[in-house]
Amino acid sequence: MLDTQHTTTPRPLRFSHIGIDPSLLIGKTLQRARLSSSHPALTLDFSDHFTVQVLVDGYDPAHRGVPKQLEMDSNLDALLAKDSINLEVTDCAIITLQDAAFDYKHSKPKHASWDQKHLAVALKLAEETPRWHCIWARMEEYDEDLGTCVFRSYEDVYLERLIRTPKKSKWRKSILQRQETVS
Secondary structure (H helix, E strand, O other): OOOOOOOOOOOOOOOOOOOOOHHHHOOOEEEEEEEOOOOOEEEEEEOOOOEEEEEEOOOOOOOOOOOEEEEEOHHHHHHHOOOOOOEEEEEEEEEEEEEEEEEOOOOOHHHOEEEEEEEEEEEEEOOOOOOEEEEEEEEEEEEOOOOEEEEEEEEOEEEEEOOOOOOOOHHHHHHHHHHHHHO
8 A cells, every 4th residue: 555654756657647747736635525426526725716526437326337436545535524624735746556356246255356556546644644645446246145345446537627617607697587587
């Protein structure tokens, strides 16, 4: 797994990854983070109104397939649970993790597990004790009769900028509604 006390920037898996360059987050102040309740997505809001999402490569909400979820180290999970974070991002990278995957549902036991490399987002925040935090995606299927996991695999994650459309003020909405009723 990721060495959270390591001080140098982790090496990326490949030079070309989808999404935005993670170095764009360096120097920004993370104000809050929200996990989606319906999709594997983590939204990160910064003090300069810059918003990004950690997304799963290949995830399609219309064709969900094997259930996917974002995971993170417990220290980051505790930080993101706060209403207000207000910590500067001192470093950010797309890195490679290697985890044990398995398929006991479709494979013979001898060939059921393998080591799988996948991309993750690693970021370092200006905490009292700065450390690397990691966000990755896992896919799992459970056998309801056995109550156990029969398939586990991993997917790449990436960062994508979220462009928010300006919200109409209540005053602006009321003027538009009056214009519609007059017409």
